[in-house]
Amino acid sequence: MASLLTVRDLAVHYATAAGPVRAVDGASFDVPAGSIVGLVGESGCGKSTLGRALMGVMPRSARIAAGSAVFEGQDLVTLPDKARKELLWRRLSFVPQTAMNALDPVQRVGAQLMEVLTERGGLSRAAAASRAEALFTLVGLDPKRLRDWPHQFSGGMRQRASIALALALDPALMIADEPVTALDVIVQRQVLDVMKELQARLGLAMILVTHDVAVVAYACDRVVVMYAGRVVESGPVRAVLEAPLHPYTMGLMNAFPDLERAGGELVPIEGSPPSLLNPPKGCRFAARCPFAVARCAEDPPLVEDAPDHHAACWRSAEAAALRPQAARAETWAGVVA
Amino acid sequence: MTPVIAANDLTKAFPASRRLSDLLRGHRPMVRAVNGVTLGVGAGRALGIVGESGCGKTTTARLLLRLEEVTSGSVLFDGQDVTALRGKALLPFRSSVQLVFQNPFDALNPRFTIRRTLTEPLRNFGIPPDQQDARIREAMARVRLDPAEAYLDRHPHELSGGQLQRVVLARALVAHPRAIIADEPVSMLDVSVRAGVLNVLRRARDELQLAAIYISHDLALIRYVCEEVAVMYLGRVVESGPTAEIIAAPAHPYTRALVAAVPVPRVDQDRGALPIQGGLPDQVNQPSGCAFRDRCPLAMPRCAEEAPAPRSIAPGRMAACHLV
Ligand SMILES: Nc1ncnc2c1ncn2[C@@H]1O[C@H](COP(=O)(O)OP(=O)(O)OP(=O)(O)O)[C@@H](O)[C@H]1O
Ligand SMILES: Nc1ncnc2c1ncn2[C@@H]1O[C@H](COP(=O)(O)OP(=O)(O)OP(=O)(O)O)[C@@H](O)[C@H]1O
Ligand code: SF4
Ligand code: SF4
Ligand SMILES: [Mg+2]
Ligand SMILES: [Mg+2]
Numbered sequence: 001m002a003s004l005l006t007v008r009d010l011a012v013h014y015a016t017a018a019g020p021v022r023a024v025d026g027a028s029f030d031v032p033a034g035s036i037v038g039l040v041g042e043s044g045c046g047k048s049t050l051g052r053a054l055m056g057v058m059p060r061s062a063r064i065a066a067g068s069a070v071f072e073g074q075d076l077v078t079l080p081d082k083a084r085k086e087l088l089w090r091r092l093s094f095v096p097q098t099a100m101n102a103l104d105p106v107q108r109v110g111a112q113l114m115e116v117l118t119e120r121g122g123l124s125r126a127a128a129a130s131r132a133e134a135l136f137t138l139v140g141l142d143p144k145r146l147r148d149w150p151h152q153f154s155g156g157m158r159q160r161a162s163i164a165l166a167l168a169l170d171p172a173l174m175i176a177d178e179p180v181t182a183l184d185v186i187v188q189r190q191v192l193d194v195m196k197e198l199q200a201r202l203g204l205a206m207i208l209v210t211h212d213v214a215v216v217a218y219a220c221d222r223v224v225v226m227y228a229g230r231v232v233e234s235g236p237v238r239a240v241l242e243a244p245l246h247p248y249t250m251g252l253m254n255a256f257p258d259l260e261r262a263g264g265e266l267v268p269i270e271g272s273p274p275s276l277l278n279p280p281k282g283c284r285f286a287a288r289c290p291f292a293v294a295r296c297a298e299d300p301p302l303v304e305d306a307p308d309h310h311a312a313c314w315r316s317a318e319a320a321a322l323r324p325q326a327a328r329a330e331t332w333a334g335v336v337a
Numbered sequence: 338m339t340p341v342i343a344a345n346d347l348t349k350a351f352p353a354s355r356r357l358s359d360l361l362r363g364h365r366p367m368v369r370a371v372n373g374v375t376l377g378v379g380a381g382r383a384l385g386i387v388g389e390s391g392c393g394k395t396t397t398a399r400l401l402l403r404l405e406e407v408t409s410g411s412v413l414f415d416g417q418d419v420t421a422l423r424g425k426a427l428l429p430f431r432s433s434v435q436l437v438f439q440n441p442f443d444a445l446n447p448r449f450t451i452r453r454t455l456t457e458p459l460r461n462f463g464i465p466p467d468q469q470d471a472r473i474r475e476a477m478a479r480v481r482l483d484p485a486e487a488y489l490d491r492h493p494h495e496l497s498g499g500q501l502q503r504v505v506l507a508r509a510l511v512a513h514p515r516a517i518i519a520d521e522p523v524s525m526l527d528v529s530v531r532a533g534v535l536n537v538l539r540r541a542r543d544e545l546q547l548a549a550i551y552i553s554h555d556l557a558l559i560r561y562v563c564e565e566v567a568v569m570y571l572g573r574v575v576e577s578g579p580t581a582e583i584i585a586a587p588a589h590p591y592t593r594a595l596v597a598a599v600p601v602p603r604v605d606q607d608r609g610a611l612p613i614q615g616g617l618p619d620q621v622n623q624p625s626g627c628a629f630r631d632r633c634p635l636a637m638p639r640c641a642e643e644a645p646a647p648r649s650i651a652p653g654r655m656a657a658c659h660l661v
Binding site for chain 1: 389390497498499527528529530531532533535536554555556557558560561584594595596597598599600601602603604605606608611613616
């Protein structure tokens with residue numbers, strides 16, 4: 001399928017007193033039109049930074065240091081502010097990590113939706129009012145609740161309302177940052193079902209940021225795995241989750257409790273990710289990787305190891321042999337001193 | 338086997354936030370956060386408590402720990418009623434039943450070294466100074482913070498989240514408790530470190546024959562650490578029994594929805610449509626009869642009239658629904 005968004009070698013740095021924090025440091029992946037792409041990785045690996053950089057909503061200390069992000073033929077990195085503003089909401093929209101941030105607490109939810117529809121979308125008030133009702137219905141909210149204040153909504157309802165807001169002007173791509181993380185499983189499932197239905201009905205493409213591989217398995221077509229500011233693996237969800245090529249992805253799969261699979265010890269990945277202030281040279285996972293070899297002191301490039309399946313590991317050709325070892329706790333124990 | 342710690346028909350009502358109209362009418366609405374909960378856990382066993390946000394899990398834990406006064410019902414420790422104990426008389430109970438906090442970043446005093454954090458409870462429970470060091474080392478070894486010297490003189494900010502959560506667990510273990518109650522013990526931790534903390538919890542339970550209660554809304558996690566589970570809905574236990582059996586064949590319609598909602602980390606999961614409607618009802622004005630009825634796909638007229646009583650449905654299994 002045609003690529004809607006093509007990200008190449010994107011780097012986003014934060015200026016701090018101690019020096020630049022390389023929060024995203026060479027990220028490459030594609031979002032095909034109409035597909036849901038899961039962006040996974042542990043806390044602090046740069047997921048939100050990447051999402052915000054694509055939207056152009058960054059704190060002043062952040063800057064895109066390198067790379068490109070071509071969306072519908074235009075590079076978001078070099079696009080002048082005015083042209084970018086044209087795209088925001090209309091073609092490309094965002095659901096921030098805390099849904100509360102998306103909603104103004106002192107304005108009724110419906111009024112916020114109306115504002116986007118009339119001021120940005122140029123709809124008449126009457127057209128906007130009926131669109132607002134349609135949007136609420138679309139995300140599974142009762143249009144009567146448009147008159148409510150944000151505090152009258154539960155967490156799940158707020159999440160649905162911020163998705164409605166992001167969908168207001170019918171974008172082609174929605175970036176949703178941890179849209180279900182804070183929700184109860186039942187509400188989480190309801191929100192994920194809404195997202196899948198939007199994909200099916202509107203052909204909407206999505207980047208769904210999460211740290212939960214079960215959510216990825218349930219809702220996504222493709223997955224991008226990040227580690228310490230880098231994309232370490234990407235591809236169709238089946239290939240990546242069933243036959244991971246990168247040891248970090250293998251570790252992530254084995255660290256996860258599975259409702260339907262009994263017994264066994266969970267396999268922890270010992271240690272913690274490196275500081276992004278002074279990231280180590282070579283493979284960033286090396287300090288925690290049970291399979292590290294001398295060569296890992298050099299940076300492994302992200303390469304297409306199998307059709308449409310990319311990984312950044314010197315030993316990805318041996319992945320089939322490494323996977324059974326990665327499933328055993330002894331393999332990981334004692335790697336980190 | 339007498340449970341180490343048990344709840345007998347526990348109820349807790351809180352005054353709900355009041356509206357002006359209520360005040361004018363002299364009306365005092367109450368939230369029944371816990372509404373007749375009976376459960377218990379024996380030595381070397383682990384019981385999970387699952388349910389949606391606001392269903393009363395934390396309140397149940399606080400009642401069991403005697404951190405909150407009960408409205409009615411009783412807390413039993415080794416079969417003895419401890420509900421009426423106060424002040425000094427509670428001290429042995431306090432050292433025997435320990436809480437593991439949810440958030441390691443809040444649970445530890447940032448200015449204390451790990452050694453001081455672990456010494457504090459020992460002093461409170463009157464452990465002689467010459468025994469304290471041995472207790473601390475033993476607890477650190479249990480949570481796999483080896484060698485202890487490498488950590489004891491550090492401050493919390495010098496440890497990772499997973500290491501901090503192990504310190505929180507070590508602090509619960511230094512007292513040599515008989516039971517631990519852990520409220521969302523890993524929810525603040527990264528996926529990669531959760532597994533390590535869960536393994537430590539499980540081993541400590543086995544090695545010390547602790548009675549453990551874990552609270553979580555993640556059934557997959559509960560399955561991993563608890564042989565038994567109690568499912569709560571609006572302050573009540575609606576189903577309980579062996580975790581594996583309940584996941585394989587949930588009896589209560591709410592449990593069925595809960596199990597169906599949990600995603601699994603595998604592609605091609607056919608989870609079917611979610612067998613539940615809407616969200617949690619108003620806690621103050623709960624529906625008559627079965628509290629689940631306005632969301633239940635199987636509700637019948639009888640469910641509005643009569644609250645279903647808990648019924649034994651198999652050895653060790655209980656459910657409260659007219660249809661079981
Ligand atoms: N404004 C900032 N200034 C300096 N560093 C920052 C800033 N915002 C984020 N960072 C750092 O950049 C890195 C990436 O942060 P980011 O929020 O993108 O991570 P994330 O993957 O979204 O994490 P989480 O899963 O916890 O949301 C982290 O190391 C973080 O500490
Ligand atoms: N001190 C209090 N005063 C008034 N209401 C309270 C108090 N503590 C809890 N509640 C109410 O009791 C109910 C149960 O709360 P509780 O914290 O036990 O739920 P929970 O199952 O632990 O939820 P979560 O999963 O969100 O932690 C909620 O409706 C809550 O608002
Ligand atoms: S490149 Fe080396 S250290 Fe990095 S993941 Fe692969 S084997 Fe491990
Ligand atoms: S008692 Fe009725 S409403 Fe309640 S769970 Fe059973 S069938 Fe549903
Ligand atoms: Mg984030
Ligand atoms: Mg709670």
